[in-house]
Amino acid sequence: MRTATVTIDPTAISHNLGEVKKLAPTSRVLAMVKANAYGHGVAAALPALQAADGIGVATFDEALEARRLGWQKVITLIEGVFCFNEWQQALDIECCCVIHHQSQLDWALACRPAPSSPSRTVWLKFNTGMNRLGFDEASLIQAATKLHNAGYQLVLTTHFANADSVQNPLNSQQLRRFCKMLKYLKTSISADIKASLCNSAGIINFAPYHFDWVRPGIMLYGSSPVTDQSAAELNLKPAMEFSAKIMALRTIHQGEGIGYGSRFVAHQDTNVALVSIGYGDGYPRGVNSAAVVCLHNTANHQRYLCPIVGRVAMDMMVIDVSHILAPIALDSPVILWGQTPHIDDVAGFADTISYELLCRLSLRPTRQAVGA
Secondary structure (H helix, E strand, O other): OOOEEEEEOHHHHHHHHHHHHHHOOOOEEEEEOHHHHHOOOHHHHHHHHOOOOEEEEOOHHHHHHHHHOOOOOEEEEOOOOOOHHHHHHHHHOOOEEEEOOHHHHHHHHHOOOOOOOHHHEEEEEEOOOOOOOOEOHHHHHHHHHHHHHOOOEEEEEOOOOOOOOOOOHHHHHHHHHHHHHHHHHHHHOOOOOEEEOOOHHHHHHOHHHOOOEEOOOHHHHOOOOOOOOOOOOOOOOOOEEEEEEEEEEEEEOOOOEEOHHHOEEOOOOEEEEEEOOOOOOOOOOOOOOOOEEEEEEOOOOEEEEEEEEOOOOOOOEEEEOOOOOOOOOOOOEEEEEOOOOOHHHHHHHOOOOHHHHHHOOOOOOEEEEOOO
């Protein structure tokens, strides 16, 4: 049987959440589980996030799934709702919503939740420089006034554009704008207005600005959100292992090519192994010549880093095993990412980010949880 496997370790997610709480001990935690918990599976992630104060999702369907799975705490729709009917549905399952444009404001004013409902809290988005979603300064003050007068509890929120690079000058501009607005709202509208600024990178790089809520995402799943510290240096544990097995062994003779386009040509006789994984499973096709995998040779119980040679195909890849002198057993596991190589390294091989690799995993690999 062809074997490509995604293995999730919920204890790693719980550990990483613990690291968030150490970094932001006085803030509540809104754990991001959008995009199927960054490809890890919401069903696997939610039990590991019970110590969080709430979860963040991007769509109403994601919120509905979390409720169906038994999540009873706060759910915040971080892009808000997309129509008036969806606003009403979000109130029915007691979601909090981000409000970032006039139509959403109108819906909130037209249909108000019960005073005791969690939906009475709305997250009001301020465009401080990301220039995607959010009200400008004047419109935000008007929206905040109307919502407060309508009985809503407000959380002022925005999103960093460059929090992963601590020295970027836009960070200080966004911080200045946000803090100025928060001070004004607290003084002129209500001292009870809350604030949320920091995503994963902000949690690490901007500790003085954790405010009332932090919003960790990628760091919950064991990937580093910043440019100058690795996941290991941040004490984050990878929550996913992506693996396959060796399906064939062969020798490529000097001068022969491998795979589509014959991009790799052997300079000498080369022993290779074919691995039952490809871009149809979610491994990136465009990795560079530095890309490696980790072979766990069951014949001698040793581990070897092996370079990928030739193009990654839809269903398989080829790795160079010439440096392994011991016999290699068929069906030996090959780790595409996990502890080694780390997904951040694989993202570097593919000139992308770990978020994209995790979210682009296909449904073809078998999924399992550690201890399940």
